[in-house]
Amino acid sequence: EAQVTQNPRYLITVTGKKLTVTCSQNMNHEYMSWYRQDPGLGLRQIYYSMNVEVTDKGDVPEGYKVSRKEKRNFPLILESPSPNQTSLYFCASSFSDRVAGYTFGSGTRLTVV
Amino acid sequence: GESVGLHLPTLSVQEGDNSIINCAYSNSASDYFIWYKQESGKGPQFIIDIRSNMDKRQGQRVTVLLNKTVKHLSLQIAATQPGDSAVYFCAERPGGYNKLIFGAGTRLAVHP
Numbered sequence: 001e002a003q004v005t006q007n008p009r010y011l012i013t014v015t016g017k018k019l020t021v022t023c024s025q026n027m028n029h030e031y032m033s034w035y036r037q038d039p040g041l042g043l044r045q046i047y048y049s050m051n052v053e054v055t056d057k058g059d060v061p062e063g064y065k066v067s068r069k070e071k072r073n074f075p076l077i078l079e080s081p082s083p084n085q086t087s088l089y090f091c092a093s094s095f096s097d098r099v100a101g102y103t104f105g106s107g108t109r110l111t112v113v
Numbered sequence: 114g115e116s117v118g119l120h121l122p123t124l125s126v127q128e129g130d131n132s133i134i135n136c137a138y139s140n141s142a143s144d145y146f147i148w149y150k151q152e153s154g155k156g157p158q159f160i161i162d163i164r165s166n167m168d169k170r171q172g173q174r175v176t177v178l179l180n181k182t183v184k185h186l187s188l189q190i191a192a193t194q195p196g197d198s199a200v201y202f203c204a205e206r207p208g209g210y211n212k213l214i215f216g217a218g219t220r221l222a223v224h225p
Contacts, residue, residue, distance in 0.1 A: 004156075033212070040121070042202060042215040043157070058212060090156050101147040101204070102213070104156030 002027045006091050006105035013081055013112055021076045021108050023091030031094045032074040033058070033102065034066065036087040043090065049074055081112045121200060123220040132190040134219050136203030141184060143205035147213065148177060148188045151200045160188070160201075190221075198223045 004025045013019055025032065033048040035058075045058030049068040063085055065077040074093075078085060088109050092102035126132045138146065144165045149157035163170045163177045163186075170177050176189040186203050200220050204213040 035215075040217055042217045043204075043213075044215075045212050048212060092156075101149070101159040101162055102157075104149075104158070106154075106156050 002103070004091055004093050004103050004105040006089075006108050008108060009106065010109045011111070013110070015082055015112055016080050019078050019081060019110075021078075021089060021091075021110070023074045023076065023105060024072050025074075025091075025093040025103070026072065027093065027095070027103065028071065029093035029095050029103075030071070031096055031102075032068070033092045034064070034074070034076050035090045035092065036060065037090060037107075038087050046076070046089075081110075083112050086110060086112050121218050121220045123222055125222045125224060126193050128193060128195060128223055128225050130193055132188075132193045132197070132221060132223075134188045134190075134201050134221065136186040136188075136216050136219075138184050138186055138203065138205040138216070139214065140205060140207045141181075142208045143214075144208040145206040146177070146179060146186050147204045147206075148175075148186075149202045149204060149215075150197075151202065151218070153199075157202060193221075193223050195223050195225065197221060 007022045030051045034046040035043040037043050044060050046064050047066040049055045090107050091105040094102045147162045148160040150160050151157045161172045161177050168179050174191045178187045200218045202218045203216045
């Protein structure tokens with residue numbers, strides 16, 4: 001089944017403790033992206049990647065890092081999480097940024113206390 | 114459901130009626146638009162898209178209308194069913210940029 005898989009689905013952590021949210025897609029998509037979703041704000045882009053080893057900042061990159069060492073994986077790294085990063089996170093991928101819409105993962109609910 | 118829906122405008126319809134969800138987009142240079150459906154506990158799911166050189170596109174039970182003059186997008190759902198209950202987002206792609214800009218969403222509640 002073609003899909004985008006995120007892990008974990010739910011995570012509660014403490015301020016300052018580094019964490020990684022994994023994202024993997026099995027569709028050979030070139031383009032991958034991370035979004036955060038907050039009440040009343042819709043989805044806002046954190047980082048995106050056009051292809052392996054090519055990443056760039058979205059609208060809200062502060063406090064986040066990403067890497068794209070392999071085509072299928074695009075992990076989101078929070079080096080020192082803070083409470084304002086409590087949010088619902090989605091990974092998405094598409095064959096090309098110019099073609100059709102994304103396929104989204106099921107989301108990761110992160111709470112930083 | 115996810116707390117993301119708490120502050121959203123809500124459209125309530127009776128089962129079997131037609132629904133119209135509206136969206137105002139922001140960038141006159143946007144060349145591509147998408148409607149997504151997000152059910153509770155799930156990621157957004159592609160419904161239908163339209164390019165800026167079109168003003169109407171139809172899918173199965175759904176129609177998207179684009180009015181570039183007033184930067185307005187609408188999603189029409191025919192014969193709305195309980196399974197259509199969800200949050201609906203419009204998204205625009207600013208021409209030349211590698212991202213989608215999402216609206217805040219509208220919750221559709223279908224009553225029997």
